[in-house]
Amino acid sequence: MSGIPYDPDNIFAKILRGDIPCHAVFEDEHTLAFMDVMPQAEGHTLIIPKVPSRNIFDADPTTFMWLMPTVQKIAKAVKKAFHADGVRVIQFNEPAAGQTVFHLHFHVIPVQDGVALKPHAAKLEDGGTLAHNAEMIREALKFIS
Incomplete structure (x- = not known):
């Protein structure tokens, strides 16, 4: 445990409260999945628990009882929607490991053979592109059990 308290004003807490908009792809009682605004690949999606947790x-x-089934469901949908060869699931804990938002979250990133990922948190994506990608994932979710 880090000893650093959870900050209720972190960006993901603000998204959960509706203070900041997001391009949501899935939501249930315990989790929210939405597009990463600085994607490493087209279709890069974040999954967060609704309960406050700084990190693992x-x-x-x-929390993981509810979170991991959503991560799996989104991974399947992202792979299908973007015809990916694979899916990378990443989770960072503390600054030394690359965590920049201190609300527990998983990254689901579609991967194509031979195509490098963009750097983490490098460039803000166009809102129209994010909306389109979110719709593609929502459509794919219709076929995921």
């Missing part, structure tokens, strides 16, 4: 070190273990 302070999350209640039961």
